[in-house]
Amino acid sequence: DAKTTQPNSMESNEEEPVHLPCNHSTISGTDYIHWYRQLPSQGPEYVIHGLTSNVNNRMASLAIAEDRKSSTLILHRATLRDAAVYYCIPVYSGGGADGLTFGKGTHLIIQP
Amino acid sequence: EPEVTQTPSHQVTQMGQEVILRCVPISNHLYFYWYRQILGQKVEFLVSFYNNEISEKSEIFDDQFSVERPDGSNFTLKIRSTKLEDSAMYFCASSEKGMYQPQHFGDGTRLSIL
Numbered sequence: 001d002a003k004t005t006q007p008n009s010m011e012s013n014e015e016e017p018v019h020l021p022c023n024h025s026t027i028s029g030t031d032y033i034h035w036y037r038q039l040p041s042q043g044p045e046y047v048i049h050g051l052t053s054n055v056n057n058r059m060a061s062l063a064i065a066e067d068r069k070s071s072t073l074i075l076h077r078a079t080l081r082d083a084a085v086y087y088c089i090p091v092y093s094g095g096g097a098d099g100l101t102f103g104k105g106t107h108l109i110i111q112p
Numbered sequence: 113e114p115e116v117t118q119t120p121s122h123q124v125t126q127m128g129q130e131v132i133l134r135c136v137p138i139s140n141h142l143y144f145y146w147y148r149q150i151l152g153q154k155v156e157f158l159v160s161f162y163n164n165e166i167s168e169k170s171e172i173f174d175d176q177f178s179v180e181r182p183d184g185s186n187f188t189l190k191i192r193s194t195k196l197e198d199s200a201m202y203f204c205a206s207s208e209k210g211m212y213q214p215q216h217f218g219d220g221t222r223l224s225i226l
Contacts (some may be wrong), residue, residue: 032212034212042220043203043204043218044215046215046216049214088157088216096158096162097207098144098160098168099147099158099160099170100147101157103154104154
């Protein structure tokens with residue numbers, strides 16, 4: 001499995017953009033980059049995924065470096081509800097029912 | 113929006129007893145998963161299930177554990193002869209197509225072994 005490196009924690013202010021980085025220098029060319037988050041006392045929640053191109057959805061944007069060795073999850077306007085642990089997870093595109101490998105993630109703190 | 117539901121939210125069991133954790137995946141999903149999270153630690157994959165059989169399992173998923181889809185809606189995790197170290201949050205997840213498609217998680221069952 002590709003190894004990922006994320007900062008242990010980050011802090012941001014409410015209503016400001018947040019950029020959460022992830023390094024995945026050993027990622028395979030067939031691995032998608034997934035982001036999940038886990039709010040306090042809840043199960044993990046899917047946020048976004050991409051392969052090569054940048055991706056946008058209603059929750060966030062995902063910017064993928066051209067060499068695919070890193071990516072950045074962008075929350076355009078953080079709210080208190082975005083306080084969570086964010087996980088960057090490479091996922092093999094050819095797998096069947098492969099389990100996700102969670103790391104320690106980044107604990108995002110949002111200040112009001 | 114459809115969601116994965118898990119029952120009970122909290123289960124307290126004596127060591128050595130059997131416990132069954134229940135999950136109702138999203139209705140049109142075909143791939144099912146169990147994960148666990150010991151307090152303060154990472155979320156760990158246990159097992160995946162597709163087409164009525166185990167697809168993948170981790171080293172954690174030993175003979176003490178079993179999974180079943182007894183009917184068209186439920187997906188269960190059985191832990192035989194529970195140990196203190198089985199105390200954890202257990203999360204069920206489902207995915208429509210497997211592979212790299214998103215997994216949708218329930219809010220978990222907190223299992224406490226006394």
